[in-house]
Amino acid sequence: MPDERPRFCECCGRSLNNKRIKWLELNSKDGFWSDPDKVKVPDDESQGLFAFGSRCAVSKLRAQSQHLEREADRRFLWAKVTAECELGEKIG
Secondary structure (H helix, E strand, O other): OOOOOOEEOOOOOOEEOOOOOEEEEEEOOOOOEEOOOOOOOOHHHEEEEEEEOHHHHHHHHHHHHHHHHHHHHHHHHHHHHHHHHHHOOOOO
16 A cells, blocks of 8 residues: 555545555546455556545445445436337336
């Protein structure tokens, strides 16, 4: 991981304990954050690692996940409405 200089949370700006930093990686292609221990971002899409406090990291990933779920729901509903219009009848 990056060096031991003082770090500040990318989310709230608070000073971080270097031993408790949670690193998140930013994907420049889709703008999403990921835990580098769980998801490998391709090198040509990575903006690098950014320091977060543990609470802010969890909040950031949770909010992103909720956004993706809402977007998936919106796309599903749009596809359903489009199919109903094309068929001229209501679907389930």
